[in-house]
Amino acid sequence: MADGAALADGEWWLTMAPQLEVQLIAVIIAAACALPGVFLVLRRMAMLSDAISHTVLLGIVLGYLASNSLSSPLLFAGAVAMGVITVWLVEMVSGSRLVREDAAIGLVFPALFSLAVLLISRYAGNTHLDADSVLLGELAFAPFDRIELWGLDLPRALIFGSGALALNTILLMLFYKELKLATFDPALAATLGFAPTIIHYGLMTCVSLTAVTAFDAVGSILVIALMVAPPATAYLLTDRLPRMIGLSVAIGALSALSGYWLARLFDVSIAGAMATMAGIGFGAAWLLAPQRGIIAQALQHRSRREQFAVQMLALHLLNHEGAGDAGIECHPRHLIEELRWQPAFANAIVRRAEQSGLVQRQGDVLCLTEAGRALARAASVQ
Amino acid sequence: MDLLTDYTLRNVTIGAMLLGAISGLLGCFAVLRRQALLGDAMSHAALPGIALAFLLTGQRNTFTLLLGAAVAALAAALWLLAIVRTSRIKDDAALALILAVFFGFGLVLLSYLQRQPTAAQAGLKSFLFGQAAALVERDLWAMLAIGGPALALVAIFWPQVKLISFDPDFARSLGLPVRRFEVLLTGVIVAAIVIGLQTVGVVLMSAMLIAPAVAARQWTNRLETMVLLAAGFGALAAFAGAWISALGEGLATGPVIVLVMSALTALSLLIAPERGLLWRRWRMARRWLMGNGG
Numbered sequence: 001m002a003d004g005a006a007l008a009d010g011e012w013w014l015t016m017a018p019q020l021e022v023q024l025i026a027v028i029i030a031a032a033c034a035l036p037g038v039f040l041v042l043r044r045m046a047m048l049s050d051a052i053s054h055t056v057l058l059g060i061v062l063g064y065l066a067s068n069s070l071s072s073p074l075l076f077a078g079a080v081a082m083g084v085i086t087v088w089l090v091e092m093v094s095g096s097r098l099v100r101e102d103a104a105i106g107l108v109f110p111a112l113f114s115l116a117v118l119l120i121s122r123y124a125g126n127t128h129l130d131a132d133s134v135l136l137g138e139l140a141f142a143p144f145d146r147i148e149l150w151g152l153d154l155p156r157a158l159i160f161g162s163g164a165l166a167l168n169t170i171l172l173m174l175f176y177k178e179l180k181l182a183t184f185d186p187a188l189a190a191t192l193g194f195a196p197t198i199i200h201y202g203l204m205t206c207v208s209l210t211a212v213t214a215f216d217a218v219g220s221i222l223v224i225a226l227m228v229a230p231p232a233t234a235y236l237l238t239d240r241l242p243r244m245i246g247l248s249v250a251i252g253a254l255s256a257l258s259g260y261w262l263a264r265l266f267d268v269s270i271a272g273a274m275a276t277m278a279g280i281g282f283g284a285a286w287l288l289a290p291q292r293g294i295i296a297q298a299l300q301h302r303s304r305r306e307q308f309a310v311q312m313l314a315l316h317l318l319n320h321e322g323a324g325d326a327g328i329e330c331h332p333r334h335l336i337e338e339l340r341w342q343p344a345f346a347n348a349i350v351r352r353a354e355q356s357g358l359v360q361r362q363g364d365v366l367c368l369t370e371a372g373r374a375l376a377r378a379a380s381v382q
Numbered sequence: 383m384d385l386l387t388d389y390t391l392r393n394v395t396i397g398a399m400l401l402g403a404i405s406g407l408l409g410c411f412a413v414l415r416r417q418a419l420l421g422d423a424m425s426h427a428a429l430p431g432i433a434l435a436f437l438l439t440g441q442r443n444t445f446t447l448l449l450g451a452a453v454a455a456l457a458a459a460l461w462l463l464a465i466v467r468t469s470r471i472k473d474d475a476a477l478a479l480i481l482a483v484f485f486g487f488g489l490v491l492l493s494y495l496q497r498q499p500t501a502a503q504a505g506l507k508s509f510l511f512g513q514a515a516a517l518v519e520r521d522l523w524a525m526l527a528i529g530g531p532a533l534a535l536v537a538i539f540w541p542q543v544k545l546i547s548f549d550p551d552f553a554r555s556l557g558l559p560v561r562r563f564e565v566l567l568t569g570v571i572v573a574a575i576v577i578g579l580q581t582v583g584v585v586l587m588s589a590m591l592i593a594p595a596v597a598a599r600q601w602t603n604r605l606e607t608m609v610l611l612a613a614g615f616g617a618l619a620a621f622a623g624a625w626i627s628a629l630g631e632g633l634a635t636g637p638v639i640v641l642v643m644s645a646l647t648a649l650s651l652l653i654a655p656e657r658g659l660l661w662r663r664w665r666m667a668r669r670w671l672m673g674n675g676g
Contacts (some may be wrong), residue, residue: 024531041471046478047419050586054585087421096659098651102474103418103592110589111644121632195600221426221489269493275486282479286469294468374480 018143023260028272029214030226032165033282035172036206038248041235042183047102048204048228051081051090051109053211058116059083060212064124071128076212077176083200084206086112105132124180139260157167157217164213169204172245179203180241222271226252229278236282236289255281303371309349312339314358314376317368330365391628397517397525398620398639400579403581404529405574406594406616407446407609409535411567414547414605415597419474420459420568422588423481425575427458429488429584433495434508444524448576455572458484485584512583514635516625525577532573543567545603582636589640590616597647600654618641 040046059082064073086108089326142157149159173178182189182199185292191194207227234247259274266273287294316339317330321339350366353359358372368376435450436442458480465476492507508516519610536543545553546563554560570629571591578587598611623639652660 017490028618044474045471046472046475050419050422050478050481090592093651099655100413100416100597100658103596106418106422106588106592107596107644107647109585110593110640114589114640114644117634118638118641121629170447210502219481222484225486228478232471232479235471235475236469258645264492266490266494267497268491269486269489272486272489272493275482276490279479279483279486282483283484286465292469297468304494359453362607 012358016241019264020156021143021158022139022256022270025155025161025217026139026256026260026270027253028158028161028165028273029218030230032161032168033214033223033226034208034252035165035168035232035245036203036210036221036230037162038234039179039183039203040207040227040242041231043203046228046232047105048087049211049224051086051105051205052208053108053215055086055116055225056080056083056114056208056212056215056220058112058119060121061116065119077380079212080205081206082112083211084205085206087201087204087208095133138219139217159236160213161217163374164210168210171202171206175199177201218274219271222275225275225278226255229275229282230255233278233282233285236285236292251281252278306349306352309339309341309345310353310356310358311375311379313349313353313366314368314372315379317366318373318380320377321368321373330367332366364368393517393519393522393626394514394628394635397529398514398520398581398624398635399617400522400529401527401578401590401616402594402616402620402639402643403613404525404533404616405587405590406598406612406614408532408570408574408610409591409616410538410595410598410605410609411547411666412571413545413599413663415550415564415567417568417571418592419477420462421571421575421591423462423477423484424455424459425579425587426481426488428452428455428575428579429485429509430454431457431488433488437491437495443541444521444548444580445527448528448579449535451579452572452576455575456569459568461571463514480527492591508583509579510583510585511634512579512581512586514581514627517580521580528573531579532570535571536570539563539566547605554623561573567610582639586636586640589643593640593643593647594619596643597643597650607620615646616643619646623662 005085035048037049038345040049056079059077059079060075062082063078063273064070065164066078067074087110089108090101090104091098093107094101099107122151129215143155145156146153147156147159148154176188178194178199180194181193183334184197186196211220211223216227230252231244233251234244238244255272255278259277260270262268262277263270263273285293288296290296291300313335316335320330332346332350335341335350336343341349350359353372354361356371357369358375360367360369405428412418431450431452431454432447433450435447438450438451439446444557452602462473462476462480465471466473471479542553542558542563543566546558546560546567547557550560550564554564556566574591575587578590582590594612594616595608598608601611602608619642623642624635626642627633627635627638650658652658655661
């Protein structure tokens with residue numbers, strides 16, 4: 001009996017371990033992507049993540065062709081370098097003033113990506129490299145690619161992902177002030193002697209390094225989703241940079257976990273489900289964010305309109321207060337004609353004014369209270 | 383090389399050239415209106431449309447799939463406009479977000495379809511990188527049926543389209559329904575994307591819109607000349623690409639066409655008269671020499 005239970009325990013561990021590892025990898029990669037992503041979104045360079053996450057493939061292929069091995073560090077170095085070269089090429093093309101920056105991105109990365117696809121099918125077709133898996137990733141297989149580190153047997157993606165996360169965190173803490181200034185006030189940053197070019201390329205190296213680390217496990221498209229969607233969502237929820245960074249990491253991790261379980265539930269692509277969840281999270285924030293959401297904006301708009309209408313009402317009443325025609329002018333029905341309000345709107349405004357103690361009903365006629373008179377005077381002075 | 387006698391090769395060549403010409407021409411408006419990357423986002427966004435169309439109809443009918451692609455691409459473009467207009471998210475972030483999210487959702491649907499027992503789903507994945515070799519004559523007719531009306535619309539509204547491409551504010555002050563024409567131009571770009579999905583796939587489609595237009599822009603300042611040149615460049619690159627990919631094994635047509643087109647564009651950026659980088663440098667050098675001589 002005891003033996004059986006132990007065996008069952010062991011089996012339980014064997015079947016659960018890869019799932020836990022996949023989720024852990026996903027959360028770590030989501031966090032690692034969110035950190036540079038915040039600055040990509042704030043600096044309006046989000047589409048560079050699209051370019052970089054495609055062209056790193058060329059770096060990997062060139063690294064493979066140079067070293068003839070899929071495990072050579074040259075692949076990694078080549079991929080990171082290619083990401084930075086992509087940014088440099090885009091800037092060179094758009095710097096010629098012949099092409100705008102968006103078109104420059106759209107020229108550079110398809111060319112490099114095409115080259116990579118052709119090189120693979122021509123010279124590396126029989127290896128594990130293929131453009132499909134690079135684009136789509138297969139997180140479910142990540143736990144099977146293991147290496148040993150300090151006597152522990154760990155998935156490669158977990159180690160590399162943690163490394164990227166640690167590096168991004170350390171760099172962010174070291175250069176937080178510089179990044180913040182260069183992002184929000186580039187002119188001041190330049191005057192104060194922070195080299196914008198160095199900060200820019202430093203950030204791009206981080207983006208490239210993170211993309212290379214992540215796309216092996218999750219595919220290049222999910223890299224874009226994880227770099228852009230959580231920071232964009234956080235940007236709708238807060239105005240403070242530290243909070244935006246924290247929220248981005250949390251939202252990224254949440255998208256990763258919920259995406260994983262969605263994928264498990266319907267037995268579909270994990271990376272795709274995570275990107276979908278990141279999109280749903282953004283959509284929800286876009287609609288429902290407390291201040292910047294569509295619904296909040298509509299409510300604010302309505303409330304402002306009503307406030308203005310109450311002021312109009314108070315002014316109108318003040319103008320006719322004590323005059324001979326007050327009996328007509330201050331009748332609620334007259335408002336509909338004089339101020340050209342819809343009946344329902346006029347009623348709502350009168351009710352609102354009554355409720356806030358600005359107006360009183362005396363028989364059929366509306367009268368200002370002391371507070372209402374004060375409001376009307378303030379409004380007329382304005 | 384019998385590009386025009388071999389049945390498959392002929393289809394590939396004609397199909398690619400049709401695509402090159404149509405997307406080259408229509409891409410000019412995307413580039414001039416600073417929406418170069420909208421094409422990239424929309425072509426990625428077409429993927430879930432293809433999968434949904436297949437899921438709902440159960441048929442691998444080119445026309446149905448492309449219709450689904452067009453609807454999804456348009457939905458993506460509209461959401462993008464709504465995000466940029468109603469929030470503080472700038473268009474670069476909105477583009478990247480929509481591209482990745484729609485594509486991710488497309489992958490979810492594709493992976494779901496792949497588990498279905500129907501054999502017909504085979505080949506949906508070819509929309510990722512395109513599969514020019516699988517083009518049949520029906521596909522060419524579908525391309526014409528989608529591209530023809532798009533080109534006709536541009537031709538009919540040419541004066542308005544021209545004005546809006548260069549100066550939308552002036553067009554608005556003249557009382558033109560600018561918003562409606564913007565939707566029309568987005569619509570014709572969707573048509574171009576949809577045509578290219580089978581040949582070059584969603585990933586590389588943006589290059590077919592952007593590169594010919596950028597190349598053509600370097601040679602002329604007239605829109606009429608530019609769109610015709612772009613169509614010519616697109617068709618030329620497609621012809622050369624189809625030819626080169628027929629020469630060697632493992633040379634997929636889509637990437638080869640994109641590479642040829644990129645080379646043409648790089649060449650244009652360097653040597654085009656008046657604007658080209660080398661041309662400008664050469665003229666400066668000559669002026670310096672002549673100045674020294676005199």
